[in-house]
Amino acid sequence: MLLARFPRVSLCELPTPVHLMPRFGAAVGHDKLYIKRDDLTGLATGGNKARKLEFLLGEALEQGADVILTESFAQSNHCRQTAAACARLGLDCVLVFASVEPEMYQANLLLDHLAGARLVFAGEISLKERNRILNQEAKQLEQAGRRPYVIPFGGSVPRGALAYVDATLELMRQCDERRIDVRHIVICKGTGGTAAGVAATSAMLGKLFELHVVAVEGEGGLDHMRAEIIDIADELLRILGRRPLVPVADTFTLYDNYLGAGYSIPTQEGIAAIRTLASTEGIFLGPVHAGKGVAGLSDLVRRGSIPPSEAALFWHTGGVTELFVRPELFQPERRGQG
Secondary structure, eight states, rough: OOOTTTOOOOSSOSSSEEEHHHHHHHHHHOOOOOEEEEGGSSSSTTTTTHHHHHHHHHHHHHHHEEEEEEEOOTHHHHHHHHHHHHHHOOOOOEEEEEEEEOOOOOOHHHHHHHOEEEEEESSSOOOHHHHHHHHHHHHHHHHTTEEEHHHHEEGOOOHHHHHHHHHHHHHHHHHHHHHHEEEEEEEEEEESHHHHHHHHHHHHHHHSSSEEEEESSTTTHHHHHHHHHHHHHHHHHHHTTTTOOOOOOGGGEEEOOOOOTTTOOOOOOHHHHHHHHHHHHHHOOEEEEEEEEHHHHHHHHTTTTSSSSSEEHHHHHHGGGGGGTTEEEEOOOOOOOO
């Protein structure tokens, strides 16, 4: 009932499963590690953006939109799922990329193309400039008689973050049914909307768990990133008409020490986490987002920030296609000729 008044379309296979990870837990020293499989949402190889698009495109259709525009980098998981969702719903899609056009399309970019999206390569430009080009494209379409709907970077606005209020309540039901007392949740922070949805729900209900947010992009520094999450969560609570039982700022801890050299740049720890989870549980991560998140989880366990006596969960938000952008990172070692 909390979300019933917000228009929504069906794009996901829900609920996504929760799995215990006994072999990975043994590898890192914790026997109560779980994973929430939002890499299995079902749209275009899965991922967290599909949940957000249910609410964003629900609003777009209610407004009569016939073309969707959004922007990011060329290997954006958000753009990949937006292109696929538009194809499913019969909407045109325009993607503006802060990249030059590559000679060959691969990974997410190839999927964008196959889904029928129009790709606009704007070069190496800032977020502000991307927004300008995105809005310019929308204005031109409107002047041509179209009805555009613009989705901001990553869909990380309160309307999109509604999805992770819904998802957190889904997780709580699953834990209740299985009698799992999850005390710690680890989640990645890119544009911040997913973490904001989880944090807002925790604040609304009185902080039922410790939320550990692993930054995978570091623009503006820790204070700026923390403010991004809080601002989205506070606005989310406002549109829900709910007062938090605890301040949003008290519901999460944000870490930037697993980021490495920056967004989309793999770390050795992330690569090791990808290899370990794949070889122990058959679950695959990408090096841009989830690989760094699981590296963070592993380190928090080793440092005692997540005690072995308290159940913990990693929220897998997808991005396996990232593996195919840098396959050289995961090649087997070659033995020399005798």
